[in-house]
Amino acid sequence: MEEKVLKSKSWVANYFYSKVCEYQHYLEQVVGHCDSSLARFAQKLPPGDNEGRLLTYAYGSLNNMVQTLKDGGSVFLPTAITWTDIKALRHGEFFYLSRNAATHDGNPIIDAWVDGRYYVGKDIERFDGFGKFIKIQRPVEDVRTFTLEFSRDFYGFLADRLTLLGDDHQLTQPIIGPSEIEQIMGSQLIPEDVKSLFSGQIDEIKEKAGNIKSDPVAKALEQIRTGADYIRRVS
Template sequence: MKRHRMGVGRSIVGKVSELGFFLQKIIDLSKLIEEKHKLQDYPLNIEIDELNYYFSAFMNIFQSLKDACKISMEVDFSWKSMSPSYGEFLFYCRNAVTHDGRHLINSGHGHKNYITGPLCRIDGRGNSVTHTPPTEDVCSISCNMSKEVLASISTLVKKDGNNIPVPEEADFIKSYEESLQGNFYPPEIIQMKRDNRVEIINSFKNIKIDIVQEILISIKKVEDIIVCT
């Protein structure tokens, strides 16, 4: 369990960076669509499709971040606590894009794209669920959601991030020993690792990993994307 939570905690860094990657794609594509509107460079079918693709991937990352925080820190982290303003929208949209395969960006006004409602889907119990989405354009809502969610994660990590287990010397040694098993590495690499066992084991001493700081740094990088938009 500890080893799994170490890996999940580590994944928060990568998932925050992934959020930034898709957010930047949404921002860049929204600007491209706006520019093509101004130039009356039509049609925009390809760009609108791509915007939906990026938005679908973007929405799924919030579920990953929510679950990773809960598992690694062993805390309750609801959609509402993750995003007081957009929690219900996040919950609805993530289910719609994942379970229904829906592309939610369905309207354009002026130079911008929107998700207009009311939206409707059938939940896991067979009930009809409707939702009225926020009125912001897709680029704005993506930035605003990210800003609020990252602020919540930052607060959570500062409070409970020390609950995330980090690898110690014994964990590194165990990984080293496991790497000598199986047939993934070529025999010459295995032998080289065996020949240098003492040096490799000694290199694990005094390794310090500050997972809280790593998460906060990754959050800051995404926040900088939002500020520059």
């Protein structure tokens, strides 16, 4: 059982790296749409027809990634990530509460445009799942600014938590195990002639696959450093 738990944690740790990449993807989309709007304003042009809508989609996806990284990291990190941790970051309280407003109510969150910059135009009022009235105070900063400020703090927080694992963690496991290879070779997606070709080499393939390992913590930390460098460049 202990071996299965470790393997499961290793899988989630490997997923974590790709989700950090996904967070960065949506962050760059948010900044890109904001910069496009600023460029149009500088040219005395109105906002693009779809710019605000696409910005809303990108921000919503970015915000959902916060929970994904929170929950995924809690599986393999020595200390679980809590909303209390995230709310302590700059604009963390707003990210937490606005995610609930967007996910449960469909609230678009971003609803104001002034001189090329997008804003949350007013405080958000809603009732939570228990019928409690909640008023979410809007950030005074524009969307580009508060998103970058939160992301800078969030990356720093994730890096600190990952660093606690040290270099001698047990999460570096074979990327593909024997059971996965058997499932792949048994799949209907694999042509029969390919299965026949490799049928006598399964044990060798399993052995070689067992030697292919990747450190998911190191990969995630490297991606976080890349993301932090991006934030420094565009801030």
